[in-house]
Amino acid sequence: MTTAGSTTVHSVNRRTVRPVAPPRNGFERAAWVFMRYSGLVLVFLALSHWGFQHIFNSVQNLTLESTAGRWGVTGQIATLQIWFWRVYYGLLLGLAMLHGLNGLRQVVYDYMHFKPLYWGFMTVSTLLIVAVSAAGIAALFLGVNIAAVGGAAVR
């Protein structure tokens, strides 16, 4: 590039990076970042889970027994393998539900402009999702309640 001849003075700044104070309201920012990173983690968790359930195996073959094989049975002492599944499913469930809940919030925020309606809907949805998630986690840790259908058939 041709520039008209002029002496160069080195006092001017050639780098353009500057710090800036972060804003007070960090919630939306945190939510935004969370959506991206949780999404990236979920790719591995969700797709592998889907793979186990639908490709290497099938819902058609899914039985109480096969579930118990991973969760263990109520009252059983958890083996290392069971702990693995607990962590795996716990993480999957937690991340997916949080990710989904925030996703739902974004969508609802777009469409429900009447504040009470928005808050009402989100309260109910959050309660529902939290309750279901809690139940899911509880079940995961408590194991399959084989006793309820007549004893230790699996083992």
Added chain:
Amino acid sequence: MKVHLKIKRFNPEKDKKPYWGEYDIEADEGDRVLDALQTVKWTIDGTLNFRRSCAHGICGSDAVRINGRNVLACKLLIRDAVKNGQITVEPILGLPLIKDLIVDMEPFFAHYRAVMPYLINDTDPGERERLQSPEERARYDDTTKCILCACCTTSCPSFWARGEYVGPAAIVQAHRFIFDSRDEGAAQRLQVLAEPDGVWRCRTIFNCTEVCPRDIQVTKAIGEVKRALITGKLD
């Protein structure tokens, strides 16, 4: 060549609902669609209304939707606009319709004003110009080109969903100052943009970038603002 124009018409003093006005005109291939609209107005139907001024893509008056997509009517040539001998012209979306192709721009400019679109720097600059290196100047060059035509904001699905979203144009304007090395108001502007109706509403859809008549990398500018919010650094 012969062109069949289909124009969305609406007169608030008469019509309950918008309807299609259809016009056949003779136009040159190299004419602008704006010229075709003028031809209709000046020779067929004087009641047709649209905004226009410069006629060469510099003033931002005539953002409309041609064949379904936002453009400046003066920046699209007939030969590129005709599809099967026909051109469809409609008002832009997401802003209240006033008359024919004219929409209420006030909400758009309100968002513009909300981001403090002016240099903030209270130190005394002295007698001569503030110095700025060509590199620093280049940093925000892209976003200085904006002509506030609203093509971007009114093509954004997030904006259609929620008019409170400041929209890409306002973010572009904010970007122009945030990344100007002479400006000291970056933190204040980022505060506005960090609100729920600020940059986080942007879902990286790219409609804005695709329609910007000034070829501004709108999504990139928005992304850079997001990054500044996340990293606390302007780079």
Added chain:
Amino acid sequence: MAQYHQFDALVIGAGGSGLMSALYASKSVNTAVISKLYPTRSHTGAAQGGISAALGNMEPDKWEWHAYDTIKGGDFLCDQDAVDILCKEAIHAVIDLEHMGLPFDRTPDGKISQRRFGGHTNNETKKPVMRACHAADRTGHMILQTLYQQCIKNNVRFFDEFQMVDMITVDGACRGIVAVELNTGELHVFHAKAVMLATGGFGKVWKITSNAHSLTGDGPAIILRKSLPLEDMEFYQFHPTGIYKMGILLSEAARGEGAVFINDKGERFMERYAPTMKDLASRDVCSRSIYKEVRAGNGIGGKDYVYLDFRPDRINKYLEADGSSRRVDAEYIETRLPDIIEFVRVYMGIDPITEPVPIQPTAHYAMGGIPTDLDARVLADEKGTVVEGLYAAGEAACVSVHGANRLGTNSLVDLIVYGRRGGIHMAEYAKQVDFKLIGDDAHKAAEDTLNAIRNNAGSEHPGQIRKELQMHMDEHVGVFRTQEKLEEALEEIHRLKERYRHIHIDDKGRRWNTDLMEAWELGCLLDLAEVTAVSALAREESRGGHYREDFPNRDDQNFLKHTMVWSDNRITYKPVRIGRYQPTERKY
């Protein structure tokens, strides 16, 4: 009934001049801006090349050189005291703009970058000087945006999409204006102590023009209707480089960067017409040269256009021939002239980096307009009587710093220097006086005019009249003029004015009735076309932008004076204020 508003200072027009004066007036008094367009749509945004000020950032320069160039460019018709103010204050004004945040391009050491422009020289070497401060080729855009931004910052009150249709005068003093709110069709009376007319040019009198559809000279036309005179209306600038047939401007900055004119034979013909400045001679000279080439049969393919060539290899060839060590490449041209390159690509479908561009002169700028004094106060006659409370600045006004021909970049300087002076003076004035009464029926005349147009049941179509007007003006009141042509034009204009009385419009509604407003604007165009032709007919000499083939020489003996023209076609003259520079022959 009309709505009523009251402001100390009222600015009509939100282009560079309007915003600058509003900005300065609003610092001390209650100020409002009325504009028929959203401020950022004003045509100042179309200005491309630059704004001159003798900053001397790139090479030695002095404001006195700038002043001399301006006066010489104006063919010695400029009022030299006004030019001195212009060029001296330009330096501060440009730096003021930088402080407001205007993103000028920069030199490697961080200062405002400058480039060459037509007619701007180093008075000692006579070579082109780098004086035009620029932000790529969007300088006007940046000025407009920056000033609007500052007005927002200072909470200036805006009435956007309000069109002035009448001025309120009582006892020869201005006390406000009447405007239509386009969105409702309602009339508003704006009562003010001081009113600034900054409504821009009236290029739409011609067909091939660089001007916007909205440039219909509303301000000057209203002045005529108030029995006030306009100054130097025969001096209208035809810019040499408009895109062929469309008139879209390709800035002189292109030639400042090295582009040249080429005729059908591939000759760089400006060497013949202006041996020193060549392609950077002043605009009137270039425009005439182009048409002379066309007449000599050297137009491209024998047609009425020539090429502007800014292919980098050609530029380098010519730079070498001129003995310059500067060289350019495609990337440099693209970063220096991004917008005009895009115009060519979009509107002509050719790439100026690889092909020469067909251009033809285009109606561009009104040197004349509303006569004002050095503080932008409007003058009522050739004796210098001030119209109380009335100001004008920008292209609508005539101070006269441009004389018979404006130098490139000097309009933007004019806007900010005299816009600012006007703004400051308005505020001072408004602080000293009280509101004077206006009648309850101040809006009546405007209402009647508009209703007359709306309800007229004639058979004439305004669109047709406009088309014919523009055609006649292009043909007869263009770059070359003769008594015969001008008389013919005048006759046509009178005929069109008669037909205008029998127009009808289609839209009878109130809201956004642009049919009505365009018909009203057509009335302004007709009035301005008429006084332009009248003034041109009376000036029997050639000077700057006004070229009479029947009087091809400048005649300082009889015509070193400003024309003042009234709506009844009466003409008077007022002397040119000469300062340090005596008129000499103009050579480039």
Added chain:
Amino acid sequence: MSTLFTTVRDTLRYKGREGQWLWVLHRISGLGILFYLILHIYDMSLAYFNVPVHEQLMALFKTPVFSALEMVLAALLVFHAVNGVRVALLDLRPALWARQQLATRLALIITVVIAAPTIIIMLIYTINAHLSAAATTAIR
């Protein structure tokens, strides 16, 4: 809620490019997956809290209608994942913005490449299961 109507209407009226349609799909798929997941977790939790109902639901999920829905869901999940990665990468790596048109196409291609075989395998499993079930009943 009227804005839901306007967004849907405007989205249909506006001739956006890939980015717009991918966004629509992303939104629908996200909500779809969420809805499915709530059901699924509820169901699985019953493996502890109420096994008989759990068993009933499992049977329901094995019916052809639900199998078909599951296949749709598979496609949606794969799409949501791939497109989510596209969006996240574009957002976190600005250098890629210049290639966004390519990115949208790649996302669609990758989705199809992963989803199509998945669905075929699911289809095979389902058909097999129903055939063998039929066979079992026939033998009985």
